Amino acid sequence: MAAEAASEAGLIVDLYDAMPSAARKFLLAGRGGLNLTHAEPLEAFLSRYGARRARLEPIVRDFDPAALRDWAHRLGVNTFVGSSGRVFPAEMKAAPLLRRWLHRLRDAGVRLHMRHRWTGWGDAPDAGLPDLASGQCAGGHVLRLHAADGEHLVRTRALVLALGGASWARLGSDAAWVPLLEARGVTVARLRPANCGFDVGTAQRRGWSEHFRARFAGQPLKSVVASVDAPDGAGAARQGECVITDTGIEGSLVYAFSAALRDAIEADGSATLRLDLAPARSQQRLAAELARPRGGRSMTNHLRVRAGIEGVKAGLLREWLAADEFADPVRLAAAIKSLPIRLVAPRPIDEAISTAGGVAFESLDGQLMLHALPGVFCAGEMLDWEAPTGGYLLTACFATGRTAGRAAAAWCRASPDTPREPKGPVRATGIRRAGR
Numbered sequence: 001m002a003a004e005a006a007s008e009a010g011l012i013v014d015l016y017d018a019m020p021s022a023a024r025k026f027l028l029a030g031r032g033g034l035n036l037t038h039a040e041p042l043e044a045f046l047s048r049y050g051a052r053r054a055r056l057e058p059i060v061r062d063f064d065p066a067a068l069r070d071w072a073h074r075l076g077v078n079t080f081v082g083s084s085g086r087v088f089p090a091e092m093k094a095a096p097l098l099r100r101w102l103h104r105l106r107d108a109g110v111r112l113h114m115r116h117r118w119t120g121w122g123d124a125p126d127a128g129l130p131d132l133a134s135g136q137c138a139g140g141h142v143l144r145l146h147a148a149d150g151e152h153l154v155r156t157r158a159l160v161l162a163l164g165g166a167s168w169a170r171l172g173s174d175a176a177w178v179p180l181l182e183a184r185g186v187t188v189a190r191l192r193p194a195n196c197g198f199d200v201g202t203a204q205r206r207g208w209s210e211h212f213r214a215r216f217a218g219q220p221l222k223s224v225v226a227s228v229d230a231p232d233g234a235g236a237a238r239q240g241e242c243v244i245t246d247t248g249i250e251g252s253l254v255y256a257f258s259a260a261l262r263d264a265i266e267a268d269g270s271a272t273l274r275l276d277l278a279p280a281r282s283q284q285r286l287a288a289e290l291a292r293p294r295g296g297r298s299m300t301n302h303l304r305v306r307a308g309i310e311g312v313k314a315g316l317l318r319e320w321l322a323a324d325e326f327a328d329p330v331r332l333a334a335a336i337k338s339l340p341i342r343l344v345a346p347r348p349i350d351e352a353i354s355t356a357g358g359v360a361f362e363s364l365d366g367q368l369m370l371h372a373l374p375g376v377f378c379a380g381e382m383l384d385w386e387a388p389t390g391g392y393l394l395t396a397c398f399a400t401g402r403t404a405g406r407a408a409a410a411w412c413r414a415s416p417d418t419p420r421e422p423k424g425p426v427r428a429t430g431i432r433r434a435g436r
Contacts, residue, residue: 001379001397001398001401001402001405002160002162002377002379002401002402002404002405002408003015003105003110003160003405004101004104004105004108004110004402004405005401005402005403005404005405005406005409006158006160006405006406006408006409007105007108007109007110008108009405009406009409009410009413010409011158011408011409011412012109012111013109013110013111014110014111014113014154014156015105015110015111015112015113016113016116016118016145016154017112017113017114017115017116017172018115018116018117018118018172019114019115019171019172020114020115021114022098022102022112022114023094023098023102024171024172025164025168025171025172025173026094026098027094027095027098028168028171029094029394030093030094030095030098031094033088033089033092033093034088034089034092034093034094034097035086035087035088035389035390035391035394036068036069036072036079036087036088036089036391036394036395037065037068037069037086037087037391037392037394037395038065038085038086038087038390038391038392038395039065039081039085039086039087040085042061042064042065045060045064045065045392045395046060046061048387048388048390048392049385049387049392049396050259050386050387052361052384052385052386055361055385056385056396056399056400058366059368059396059399059400059403060395060396060399062399062402062403063395063398063399063402063403064395064399065087065391065395068395068398068399069087071398072089072097075097075100075101075104076100077089077090077091077096077097077100078090084390085390086390086391087391113145113147115147115148116145116146116147116152117145117146117147118143118144118145118163118177118180119144119145119146119151119180120143120144120180121141121142121143121144121180121184122141122142122143122144122153122154122155140155140156140157140158140159140375141155141156141159141373141375141376142154142155142156143155143156143159157375157411157412157415158375158376158377158408158409158411158412159375159376159377159408160376160377160378160379160401160404160405160408161177161376161377161378161379161382162378162379162380162382162397162401162404163177163380163382164380164381164382165191165354165355165357165358165381165382166191166349166350166355167193167349167350167351167352167353167354167355168350169350173355173381175191177382178191181359181370181373184372184373185372186359186360186363186370186372186373187359187360187362187363188357188358188359188360188363188384189356189357189358189359189360189384190357191349191355191356191357191358192262192346192349192355192356192357193258193262193346193347193348193349193351193352193355193356194258194259194262194352194353194354194355194356194386195255195258195352195353195354195386195388195389195393196250196255196258196262196346196347196349196351196352196353197245197248197249197250197251197254197346197347197351198248198249198250198254198258198261198265198271198273198343198344198345198346198347199247199248199343199344199345199346199347200247200248200249200341200342200343200344201270201342201343201344201345202342206247206344206345207246207247207248208244208246208247208248208319209319212315212316212318212319213246215315216244216311216312216315217244217245217246218243218244218245219243219244219311219312220241220242220243220244220251220312221241221242221243221244221249221251221275221312221313221316222241223239223241223279224239224240224241224242224253224275224276224277224279224313225237225238225239225275225276225279226238226239226240226242226253226254226256226257226273226274226275226276227273227274227276227338228257228260228261228264228271228272228273228274229264229271229272229273229274229340236257237276238253238256238257239253239279240252240253240256241253242254244312247347248343248347249273249341249343250347252389252390254273255353255388255389256388256389257273258346258388259356259386261273261343261346262346262356265343265344265345265346269344270342270343270344271342271343272340272341272342272343273340273341273343274338274339274340274341275316275338275339275341276336276337276338276339277309277313277316277317277336277337277339278307278308278309278336278337281307281308282337283333283334283336283337284333286306286307286332286333286336286337287329287330287332287333287334289306289307290302290303290306290307290329290332290333291329291330292306294306299326300314303317307333307336309336316339316341317332317335317336317339320335320339320340320341321335353389353393354381354386354387354393355381355386356384356385356386357384358381358382358383358384358385359378359382359383359384360384361383361384361385364378364383367403367404367406367407367410368383368400368403368404368407369407369411374411375408375411375415377404377405377407377408377411378404379397379400379401379403379404379405380397380400380401381393381397383400
């Protein structure tokens with residue numbers, strides 16, 4: 001998006017990507033249908049950015065969900081709103097949109113360079129590039145790029161970095177950029193997993209019992225309501241689905257609480273995710289039904305008939321409740337309505353859908369230019385923000401890319417060594433390792 005915005009302003013744009021093809025992580029997002037954005041009211045939409053709403057709001061308002069859908073339509077990609085309010089391409093795929101987008105960029109003169117990895121700032125002497133020891137030259141910066149045929153030095157007047165976070169490193173987001181910016185005085189908040197799964201644990205063990213894991217790992221947990229025992233999760237409850245994993249739990253319902261759960265684990269060593277396994281039934285009704293004589297029925301059948309609890313839900317109750325709790329209808333009903341699942345660790349950051357942390361907004365001006373590196377702009381997931389899944393991630397990545405690209409163009413036009421009415425376009429360079 002930064003390349004498109006800069007190109008529309010009349011600049012020559014070179015886009016460098018470390019991967020063999022562009023937008024690998026964007027294509028990964030398309031496996032689930034490519035949730036581009038969300039159709040909820042804008043105020044509710046903006047609230048999803050939490051503590052970073054104030055910094056992201058003007059950027060997202062300038063390229064809001066409606067504008068993103070219009071942009072897709074101009075590419076010839078129709079969108080629709082799903083039952084949950086999420087917005088998807090009609091084809092439910094990322095590849096058709098990406099092909100049309102890349103075609104439009106190439107037609108606009110954007111030059112794509114694959115398998116070029118940014119490794120640092122240039123310092124080779126060159127009479128035409130003064131002050132190379134600092135990596136900055138009159139009218140721009142000098143970059144070191146590693147390619148199959150060796151190292152290249154590239155001079156650029158404006159630079160947009162969209163290097164991703166630290167999840168899915170095999171697709172390019174490996175956080176190798178962090179020391180390169182920190183060495184130039186840029187503050188980078190520690191990268192942490194966001195929209196991630198969690199490992200469960202008890203005082204005696206980490207993970208599920210072998211019996212439960214062998215029987216239920218990979219099973220979906222449907223029609224449950226979740227809430228979190230954490231200060232910033234208090235009072236919040238969401239209905240949805242999640243999945244039992246070999247070591248814990250993951251899925252969209254868990255991702256909605258991942259920030260609160262992760263922060264609670266960092267502060268206290270564990271966090272509690274509470275699950276209502278029977279949202280349509282009251283605790284009083286459940287207790288009364290479970291207290292009825294079961295005759296010759298097994299407890300498994302009694303739970304199924306009287307409470308609608310079976311399969312993985314019944315397995316969770318047996319996994320977490322002591323025998324005396326399971327045998328007491330009142331306590332069993334209370335557990336069905338609020339089963340505490342103890343979480344002890346987020347899954348590794350490389351498994352996360354996205355990351356929290358990154359370039360601190362305090363290191364940037366309102367147009368996403370680094371104070372420490374004039375002419376260098378940052379966009380996307382490498383910035384210090386996070387949001388749940390649901391279209392909020394892609395929307396903010398598109399919006400920050402657009403802001404950074406436009407600002408880079410304005411910087412080039414206003415630079416002292418650029419004529420006010422140039423005979424030809426000037427150059428901006430974008431570098432990205434991930435596709436988002």
